[in-house]
Amino acid sequence: MNPPRLNRPRLNPLRHPWRTAAEASALIVAVVVAFPLYWMVLGAFKPAGEIESTEPRPWTLAPSLDSFRRVFGQQDFGRYFVNSLVVAGSVVIVSALIAFLAATAVTRFRFRFRTTLLIMFLVAQMVPVEALTIPLFFQMRDFGLLNTLGSLVLPHIAFSLPFAIWMLRGFVKGVPEALEEAAYIDGASRSRFLWQILFPLVLPGLVATSAFSFISAWNDFLFAKSFIISDTSQSTLPMALLVFFKPDEPDWGGVMAASTVMTIPVLVFFVLVQRRLVSGLGGAVKD
Template sequence: MIRIRRPYRLAAEASAVLIALVVAFPLYWMVLSAFKPAGEVQSLHPKPWTLHPSLDSFRRVFWQEDFGRYFLNSLLVAGAVVVLSALAAFLAATAVTRFRFRFRTTVLIMFLVAQMVPVEALTIPLFFLMRDLGDAVPGVGLNTLGSLILVHLAFSLPFAVWMLRGFVQAVPESLEEAAMIDGASRARFLWQVLFPLVLPGLAATSIFSFISTWNDFLFAKSFIISATENSTLPMALLVFFKPDQNDWGGIMAGSTVMTLPVLVFFVLVQRRLVSGLAGAVKG
């Protein structure tokens, strides 16, 4: 039986390695192009290696005016979305799981339907919404970071609520009853017992929220029109797109710099992410 299964196992492992190489190749080419000198980047006969690595592309990226400000803006928007979406999704998932109320099923269906609408179809309506909302509520209109935080928060919540719902369901109600018998209030059980138990799920949802917000270009381009000081990091790459000839080395170097925070965030939450995804499937 072992000899029969071994060829299938080898084929599965080889397929996994092949798929991993295909997925990783664009990332490798991006980093390679960032370290290539300008002549090799613009060459008509590209090679998958370089014998003369250079940091000139990274120097052009870091010497760009307001690059640090763009980086901090992206970090602020992504961090705010991750924290706010995690807290709101935790409370919403607890409400739709632990309590019975009218239209509970309708609310869950609406969360699912919200994920089906293409982002491109909502960009123009959201533009007018942010324009009108800015007149009534300062700080969340066009040309503000608040508009980006609000929009990304709205798009992150449906997925987060659906994923956390499985984690909240996995916590037995008898645990809540035992906490109540010991004198714990509902709020104390919520934050001191339930919240730590669903923390892996929060880590899993947080990385998806962080990636989608950090890499956003469409909303940043649509909502930040004239206040360039509130632009985010993806907008900084536009400087390297020139009418006569694009600076592909700068583009690849900037993309590499943009990828680093995502990798760091993923490394920090990878253990909880794996257990979180497993819990979501189980739930």
């Protein structure tokens, strides 16, 4: 004999107007945010006639790869791509390493001016980047780093560290001190605890901070324009857009195609780290 079925009440959308309104608002915001990305990709595949038309349409019936051919046919485009990878990769690795050690120090150790140091990290985040461009230019000149990739790596490391340290501080603080004491009782040294126990536990936070560092370094145009003056072999991908952006006759198809190519590594990076990124952001919010 079959057991009687329980009649579960069905959710009526009219009884949850706030939930329906929130979902509709989220959908509208997602469409508004995604539309520029869609228009960029669409412009990359549009033929020149449709791009220059006075009546733009949000579709194309004759997709073309001519814009991508002009992008990949540009001289030194591969070098620009490699330079961007070197700059972004260096910033991610170095800033993550320094931020992890600094966050551990300000969380686990007690020393004078610790609170002052944390407040200085916040103040550094409030200073506009544009206001520091000229002082950084003279500093890079004095260091002899103009027209080198080092002039792009060092400023991005400096600007990504305050946010990364503050974010990782919460992850390090969330690791119980009893775990550290137990590791020392079992004979683990401080360095072993740091790299074999603490580092894997705060790895989601490192991934989250690395994502922001990667995006900032990869899409940078201000420093690349200011510090790479004469040696174009040290330029990065954002500088390649200037080749297509001519004041008298801009090549919008080339600009859109180059921008699309620049976006692909960012999407690949997010796909590779999305699980740890979500858990990392969730841990930061929870803290």
